[in-house]
Amino acid sequence: DIQMTQSPSSLSASVGDRVSITCQASHDISNNVNWFQQKPGRAPKLLIYDASDLEAGVPSRFRGGGSGTDFTFTISSLRSEDAATYYCQQYHTLPFTFGQGTRLEIK
Amino acid sequence: QVQLQESGPGLVKPSETLSLTCTVSGDSMSGYYWSWIRQTPGKGLEWIGYIHYTGSTNYNPSLKSRVAISVDASKKQFSLRLTSVIAADTAVYYCARVRGKFVFDYWGQGTLVTVSS
Numbered sequence: 001d002i003q004m005t006q007s008p009s010s011l012s013a014s015v016g017d018r019v020s021i022t023c024q025a026s027h028d029i030s031n032n033v034n035w036f037q038q039k040p041g042r043a044p045k046l047l048i049y050d051a052s053d054l055e056a057g058v059p060s061r062f063r064g065g066g067s068g069t070d071f072t073f074t075i076s077s078l079r080s081e082d083a084a085t086y087y088c089q090q091y092h093t094l095p096f097t098f099g100q101g102t103r104l105e106i107k
Numbered sequence: 108q109v110q111l112q113e114s115g116p117g118l119v120k121p122s123e124t125l126s127l128t129c130t131v132s133g134d135s136m137s138g139y140y141w142s143w144i145r146q147t148p149g150k151g152l153e154w155i156g157y158i159h160y161t162g163s164t165n166y167n168p169s170l171k172s173r174v175a176i177s178v179d180a181s182k183k184q185f186s187l188r189l190t191s192v193i194a195a196d197t198a199v200y201y202c203a204r205v206r207g208k209f210v211f212d213y214w215g216q217g218t219l220v221t222v223s224s
Binding site (some may be wrong): 001032034036042043044045046049050056087089091094095096097098099101 | 146151152153154165168169179201208209210211212214215217
């Protein structure tokens with residue numbers, strides 16, 4: 001299975017900050033990465049697909065990038081409602097696998 | 108607006124079969140894959156498998172011997188069966204729509220299934 005290693009596992013930032021999360025794949029997965037946001041008690045919500053394409057209706061402060069084995073997810077100007085856990089997921093090779101998540105706290 | 112809703116028992120005894128159904132509203136099932144994912148505090152998010160609306164399937168090898176996904180497009184439903192469950196199968200189970208190149212775009216709210224006697 002392809003392992004997706006996210007870092008950091010948690011972070012704390014202030015409103016207006018720029019925050020970045022990285023996801024490293026154990027093998028080359030081209031650009032086959034989705035990024036999700038999950039709030040407590042809710043289902044994951046798709047934010048980014050194909051590593052850098054913004055899902056319809058998602059604010060433009062969310063961005064994704066990378067290819068091969070290294071991927072980055074960035075929130076350009078943090079808002080209070082962005083407090084959540086964020087996950088990367090690869091769909092290059094079956095079985096699809098997820099990162100372990102990054103918990104984002106707003107100071 | 109596409110919506111998915113999981114339904115099924117919240118408690119299953121060890122060694123028995125877990126059965127869940129996902130009902131789709133707001134769109135046809137045609138042209139998409141339909142997937143099951145589960146989440147536990149220990150293992151995080153785990154992809155279980157998917158079914159194409161035509162009926163072809165693919166499963167996670169870690170569960171392949173115990174899992175089956177079926178579809179009834181006329182009822183706009185797809186289902187999960189997981190046999191011989193153990194405590195480690197306790198999880199929140201999600202159903203999701205998968206479009207295009209495996210983009211998981213719509214999810215159900217999730218349902219907690221506990222395996223316990």
